[in-house]
Amino acid sequence: MDYDVVIVGTGFGGSVSALRLAEKGYRVLAIEKGKRFAPEDFPKTNWDLRRWMWMPQVGMRGIFQMSFLEHVTVLHGIGVGGGSLVYANTLPTPKKTFFEAASWSGLADWQRELAPHYETARRMLGSARNPRVTRGDEVLRDIARDLGREDHFHLTDVAVYFGQAGVKAKDPFFGGDGPDRVGCTFCGSCMTGCRVGAKNTLDKNYLYLAEKRGARVMAETEVSSVRPLAGGGYRLELKASFGGERAPVTAQQVIFAGGVMGTVPLLLSLREDAAALPALSARVGDSVRTNSEALCGIIVPGGKEDFSRGVAITSILHTDEHSHIEPVRYGPGSGFFRTMVLPQTSGADAFSRLAGAARGVARHPLDWLRAYAVRDFARESQVLLYMRTLEGTLSMRLGRGLYTGFRRGVVTKLDDPASRPRSDMPEALDLANRFAQKVGGVSATLLTETLLGVPTTAHILGGACMGKDARSGVIDDRHRVHGYDGLYVIDGSAVSANPGVNPSLTITALAERAMSHFPPKRS
Ligand SMILES: Cc1cc2nc3c(=O)[nH]c(=O)nc-3n(C[C@H](O)[C@H](O)[C@H](O)COP(=O)(O)OP(=O)(O)OC[C@H]3O[C@@H](n4cnc5c(N)ncnc54)[C@H](O)[C@@H]3O)c2cc1C
Numbered sequence: 001m002d003y004d005v006v007i008v009g010t011g012f013g014g015s016v017s018a019l020r021l022a023e024k025g026y027r028v029l030a031i032e033k034g035k036r037f038a039p040e041d042f043p044k045t046n047w048d049l050r051r052w053m054w055m056p057q058v059g060m061r062g063i064f065q066m067s068f069l070e071h072v073t074v075l076h077g078i079g080v081g082g083g084s085l086v087y088a089n090t091l092p093t094p095k096k097t098f099f100e101a102a103s104w105s106g107l108a109d110w111q112r113e114l115a116p117h118y119e120t121a122r123r124m125l126g127s128a129r130n131p132r133v134t135r136g137d138e139v140l141r142d143i144a145r146d147l148g149r150e151d152h153f154h155l156t157d158v159a160v161y162f163g164q165a166g167v168k169a170k171d172p173f174f175g176g177d178g179p180d181r182v183g184c185t186f187c188g189s190c191m192t193g194c195r196v197g198a199k200n201t202l203d204k205n206y207l208y209l210a211e212k213r214g215a216r217v218m219a220e221t222e223v224s225s226v227r228p229l230a231g232g233g234y235r236l237e238l239k240a241s242f243g244g245e246r247a248p249v250t251a252q253q254v255i256f257a258g259g260v261m262g263t264v265p266l267l268l269s270l271r272e273d274a275a276a277l278p279a280l281s282a283r284v285g286d287s288v289r290t291n292s293e294a295l296c297g298i299i300v301p302g303g304k305e306d307f308s309r310g311v312a313i314t315s316i317l318h319t320d321e322h323s324h325i326e327p328v329r330y331g332p333g334s335g336f337f338r339t340m341v342l343p344q345t346s347g348a349d350a351f352s353r354l355a356g357a358a359r360g361v362a363r364h365p366l367d368w369l370r371a372y373a374v375r376d377f378a379r380e381s382q383v384l385l386y387m388r389t390l391e392g393t394l395s396m397r398l399g400r401g402l403y404t405g406f407r408r409g410v411v412t413k414l415d416d417p418a419s420r421p422r423s424d425m426p427e428a429l430d431l432a433n434r435f436a437q438k439v440g441g442v443s444a445t446l447l448t449e450t451l452l453g454v455p456t457t458a459h460i461l462g463g464a465c466m467g468k469d470a471r472s473g474v475i476d477d478r479h480r481v482h483g484y485d486g487l488y489v490i491d492g493s494a495v496s497a498n499p500g501v502n503p504s505l506t507i508t509a510l511a512e513r514a515m516s517h518f519p520p521k522r523s
């Protein structure tokens with residue numbers, strides 16, 4: 001066998017697995033479709049599409065992909081370090097309802113069992129309280145006051161090194177075992193990649209330490225097939241991401257950690273292939289969830305206020321037991337999303353949404369004219385991310401459709417139209433309007449939401465969920481794939497309930513728990 005364990009993907013689940021298995025003496029290879037990035041490789045703004053976006057067929061080899069599906073637009077990350085390269089660093093812990101959700105509570109006492117692993121995950125990811133209050137936080141606190149919920153507002157815990165701004169320091173996290181770091185300059189560019197070296201991306205903690213302990217990372221390579229070998233173990237077929245050849249590799253065990261948009265389509269195709277993994281559970285692709293998010297942008301023309309300074313997400317307001325809202329930002333100059341926004345409105349069909357948007361513009365035509373003409377979209381707008389724990393699931397399947405360009409690819413189906421992820425949530429609209437009123441702005445959203453009613457998520461989860469057997473889930477509560485020895489799913493697709501908040505800390509904690517069940521390699 002070439003390796004003891006091959007890991008498909010280097011996001012949160014993959015990086016935790018790589019480190020912990022290398023520490024336990026396994027020969028580990030982690031394979032990553034995207035590129036490896038040094039701080040200076042990240043784009044200065046998101047107008048540099050070649051460095052920011054992932055669309056390799058047209059030469060874009062960046063860290064951010066938008067996948068347009070029938071019922072949801074998914075934002076996700078790519079590269080050595082997975083979603084950590086592009087994410088907004090926020091590390092909240094979900095509420096009790098997540099651990100006690102009926103979808104998985106029968107399998108373990110999740111809150112008790114995960115508690116120590118959340119602690120480890122926070123320490124490893126370098127979680128720290130955001131020290132800088134921005135204008136967006138002041139406004140959100142004001143809204144909290146109006147709602148009688150000031151006690152439910154706080155600054156975020158984020159995976160950022162807050163040393164001396166812009167000053168290099170010897171590894172502050174791992175007693176000298178980790179890389180040198182540079183203090184955060186509050187430049188706001190976390191979601192286009194940190195060019196400073198302050199963001200605690202996985203290549204600066206878990207993956208860095210894993211490679212130091214002998215794990216190998218193969219970038220720019222996609223795993224296209226996994227087939228069992230007659231005498232045990234698996235053979236993985238590889239494809240070079242940007243052309244060229246890659247020889248197959250063999251491994252005793254395989255961990256699927258490609259994130260929902262990588263793992264679920266791969267498992268669906270392996271299930272269809274009689275020589276690959278036909279005995280996978282029929283539940284592959286079921287129970288795909290979002291955080292039931294709504295993304296709004298409050299555009300404040302005039303340039304008097306600068307909303308682009310600070311880390312990407314600076315505070316959170318828990319608006320009720322199951323809902324949260326966070327102010328989010330891009331760094332100065334990052335105005336790509338101005339090409340994709342329309343007035344925010346609600347309505348069940350495209351006609352009523354468009355009519356609502358037109359009414360909004362007609363009521364304040366000058367404001368909208370100025371909003372579309374702002375000089376720096378990032379400085380003059382505040383993104384608001386609204387999320388809630390309420391369930392709404394989809395199924396992912398392989399098929400052809402408008403969104404796949406009539407080629408074979410991932411399509412989505414609604415499980416229950418009544419509980420589908422929605423773009424028009426009156427609570428979110430109300431909060432956005434309150435914010436807009438306080439800052440003298442207008443409230444916009446992505447045109448896919450206004451035109452098509454399709455919500456956007458940066459937090460896609462599920463699709464390879466847990467169950468006690470293959471009839472009820474794809475994996476068991478230790479992430480072992482039902483029906484195949486030595487296969488595991490350890491990433492966002494294994495998250496089997498809706499955390500209702502940004503999920504990376506939870507994926508990390510789950511991966512730490514899964515790894516705690518791996519014995520050290522026998523010499
Ligand atoms: C703009 C943005 C902001 C976000 N902000 C936050 C935040 O503030 N807090 C938070 O908690 N979460 C945030 N998220 C979500 C977070 O990034 C994801 O939840 C998280 O990265 C998922 O982790 P994962 O382990 O499932 O895999 P991922 O991190 O998605 O990594 C999977 C990796 O596997 C690779 N891969 C996939 N298939 C293959 C294959 N076949 N072969 C080889 N490689 C493969 C992919 O290229 C990718 O690098 C944000 C996401 C986005 C897009």
Ligand code: SF4
Nearest residue numbers: 184185187188190194
């Ligand atoms: S605010 Fe700027 S310096 Fe700080 S972590 Fe984000 S990108 Fe890096």
